Amino acid sequence: MRVKIVNKADRPLLTNSHWGVYQPEVVEGRLRGLHPFSEDIDPSPIGPGMVDVIDGPTRITCPMVRQGWLEGRRKTGRGDEPFVRVSWEEANALVAQELERVRSDFGNQAIFAGSYGWASAGRFHHAQSQLKRFLNCIGGFTKSVNTYSYAAAEVVVPHVLGSFMGMVSNTTSWGSIAQDCTLFVAFGGVALKNGQISPGGTGRHILQASLRSAKAAGVDFVNISPLRGDLMEEVGADWLALRPSSDTALMLGLAHELMSQNLHDQEFLSTHSVGFDTFSSYLNGDEDGIPKSAEWAAEICDLPVQDIRDLARRMARNRTMIAVAWSLTRQDHGEQPYWAAITLAAMLGQIGLPGGGIGFGYGAENKVGLSMRPFPVATMPQGVNPVSEFIPVARIADMLQNPEGVFDYNGKQHIYPDVRLVWWAGGNPFHHHQDLNNLRAAWARPETIIVNDWCWNANARHADIVLPATTTLERADIALTPNDPYQTVMDQVIEPVGDAKSDHDICKGIAAQMGVEEAFTEGKSPEDWQRWLYDITRQSAAREQIEMPDWASFQETGWFKLAEPAEPIIMMQAFRADPVVNPLKTPSGKIEIFSETIAAFGYADCPGHPVWLEPLEWLGGTVDYPLHLVSNQPSTKLHSQLDHGSVSRAAKVAGREVLSMNPEDAADRGLENGQLVRVFNGRGACLAGLTITAALRKGVVQMPTGAWYDPDGGLCRNGNPNVLTPDKGTSRLAQGPIALSCLVDVVAWQDELPAVRAYDGPVIC
Structure with a gap:
């Protein structure tokens, strides 16, 4: 049944996306424009790119099955073979039959629901949540953990600070930086282009204005990156163009300089951290005979030694924010730069002070550095997954090529499951993953690959069964997010293109085939679920003294903005004030410069404190390519x-x-x-x-x-x-x-x- 598109309460239509809120322009049922939200001072140009492709030649308009798979479940030909149109009834039956076969013959752990990706901003129509909820209704699936964005930090930082995501969510706000910081040292820069996005949507882009405000307030910037453009020219940053992948060596050289000149804060280290003695022994070269001095770092980083010495002194005499980009984790031994940066900040003794300390990912997303109270947003319940098997997110090809193989992860050994069916919704592994030619070879191993998507990207083209999904503009949703003060409706502004369905309706149809429709939907319609999510969020917000309009008012106005906190956010402020009353969630309750837990794992490639380890490929080693x-x-x-x-x-x-x-x-x-x-x-x-x-x-x-x-x-x-x-x-x-x-x-x-x-x-x- 087609849905008549109406303009609710005579207000402008709204949609939210990871790159911002827009006001859609629809003429005779077709999308003609996406115009900036009135509240957005620096709107992203990305969104309007949707206009010419939403019903363009790349659009998937009906269920498709790869010809070779349909004719005999042949695994060869993925990415090259033609596809055959089928009806939704046929597609639902094929998927249901294949799920039944795989879980009956091999067990539910043979189903991999990777579904890693950004999908859309809607709170209900979240592709991964819908798919995983459905698969949990039929016995579960093998999952992935962590992210391509900062996997190394997600694992190592909780050992050092007790939490990683908690720190990202409470990063010292830009207002505190403008007010109290005097030196902003950006390892990996603060790229404006990255600040266009924020998961779950964003109403107002603040990064460019925040950098300008900080500069106007007198903050000096240092851009430590091989790319000058990683900090906008307007802030006049000093540029230290170090050799790529040598950030950890630079941090160690700075740490040695602070220590050798007695510029470190021994009192803070004694009261708020553990293991500095072990780390300082490493800095001095007591075991390997190599002091990690400024001279040592200069050779590795290919920087003037005096620049390193001068920077260490500047950091010691200023209120300094050490900012580390998420990209620093995406290199060989990516755990080390974050651990070393935390240690360097602890040595300066400014963690928990206004405008100082450390921050993870300024500029990586619009949300980092926002001044926002914690906002308890309800999520779509996925149920319980009875399957315990998992893989680290970036080990997909290894899993497919080495079933029953052993891998290490965070102190334990695990076994790769023997995956026979892959189902992907809301992401594109042929973007995120590395060595794509190898991934393509690994992709030939599973017996069946199912993809929900709206356009013929590489992931869809390498599938066996393709289920056409709607975009955010073809379904109604709500954008409730803890990452932005602006909460918005997401109007359905056009009818679904072709026979596309929402991920919810896709899963619902297959659930009906498998006898679990009631368990999947709980008898609720999509609007029922959205109202439920909104009401649960509103109740939780009220307990935190956060006021939200009722559902009818929200739909009528289309958006509201949460009030900002009275004071700037300062990361780890309570811990600094009293580490006994407000301990970290580490074994010691303090910053673990040396981690007995990690040391006990016995990993040569990640010992118990920050170290310099030569990367697999870099310009300071044996160079096969220049x-x-x-x-x-x-x-x-x-x-x-x-x-x-x-x-x-x-x-x-x-x-x-x-x-x-x-x-x-x-x-x-x-x-x-x-x-x-x-x-x-x-x-x-x-x-x-x-x-x-x-x-x-x-x-x-x-x-x-x-x-x-x-x-x-x-x-x-x-x-x-x-x-x-x-x-x-x-x-x-x-x-x-x-x-x-x-x-x-x-x-x-x-x-x-x-x-x-x-x-x-x-x-x-």
Whole structure:
């Protein structure tokens, strides 16, 4: 039954997304524009890229089954074969039969619901929640843990500070920085492009204004990154263009300088931390005979030694905020820079002071540094998963290629399950994962792959059964988020394109086939669930003295803003004031510079205190390829979302993703601005359009992630850098991704220009 689209309460239509709130413009039932929300002072341009693709040629409009799978469940041909249209009745029956077969023959642990990704901002229509709730109704699934964003920090920081996400949620606010900080030292920078997004939606982008306010208040900035653009030019940051993957060595050199000059805060270390004596012995080189001095660090980082000494002294005499980007975790031994940064901040003794201490991920998302009271938002209940098997999120290819193999994780050994069926909803592993050519080979192993998606990205094209999902604009929802003060409705503004259904309705149809529809829906409609989520949130908020309008008023006005706290947020303020009354959730209750727990694991690649460990690939070691590739987040899309949209495609060079290169490196290779180049190493190659700029260190090239994977043998025609990045865990502790430990070379493309086929979609029989 088609839903008549109405403008509720005669107010403008609203939609919320991870890159902001927009007011949709609809003409004769078709989306014609997405206009900025009136409250947003710095709206993101990404959202309007949706307009030309929501009903464009890449849209999946009906259920599809890969021809080879339909004819005989052949695993070969994924990514290349034609698809066959089927009805929803046929699709539901095929999925239900396959789920029954796999769980009957192999057990529910043979079903992997990875479904890692950002999906949409709606609180109810959250793809992963819907899928996992359904699978729990039929006995569970193997899951993944942690994130590609900061897996190493998610595992190591709780050992050191007792919590990681709790610290991110309570990062010292930008208001405190502007008021009290005098020196902001940004390891990995504070990139404006990343601040366009926030999980669950955002009503007002604050990053650019916050940086300007801090600068106007007298805060000095230091950008420690191989990329000058990791801090906006307007703040006039000092740029320390260190060798990539050497951040930990720099932090250790700074720590040694503080200690050798007696500039560290011994009283704070004694009262608020444990293990500094063990760490200081390592700094002095008592066992290995190598003091981790400024001279030692300068050689590793390829920085002037005096710059390191001067920075240590500046940090000691100023109210200093040490900011560490999430990207620092995405390198070999990615646990170490976060542990070392916490230790450096503890040595300065400013943790818990206004404007000082440490912050995780300023600029990574709009939410980091917001002044916002804790907001208890209800989530869609997923039920109980009886299956105990799991994998670290970045170990997908390992799991598929090594069933029953052993892996280490956070002090324990586990067994990879023998996965026969993969179901993905709301994400794209052919964006997030590393060494995509290897992933593609691993993807050929499962017997069945099911994907819910709305467009023909690489994940959908490599599936066996494709279930067409609606976008946020084709269904009603609510954007309740603890990450932003603006809470909004999400109006359905157009009818579903083709036969697309919401993930809820997709799962509901299959649940009916398997006799668990009542357990899945509990007799509630989508609006019933949304009202339930809203009411539970409103009740919880009231207990925290947070006022929310009733449901009818919320629907009528379309949005409301939560009141800001009376005082700026200062991370770990209570712990600093009294570590006995307000202990951390660590074994000692204090900051664990040395962790007996981690030391007892016996991991050579992650010992009991921060250390320098040489990365798998970096410019300071044996160099098979002479350029270090920084594959960071894009500015024109969210990960791979809307790579096919007008905003992303307009920014490409020579029709491909952009590769930035230092002028000297370009001259050495006879390369010119704007030409097509081949970026390659032993894992694969991709094409890119070249931009030459002095805003990055010599020996470093930069290429954003997110281009839709478009394989031609080992070459990606469209410019996805993850065909180049290594697929190895950060350490046995966290097993996080190490995309930023990657060496490549670049040459001019001399052959006939191959057409980009990423946006064509498969052949439909």
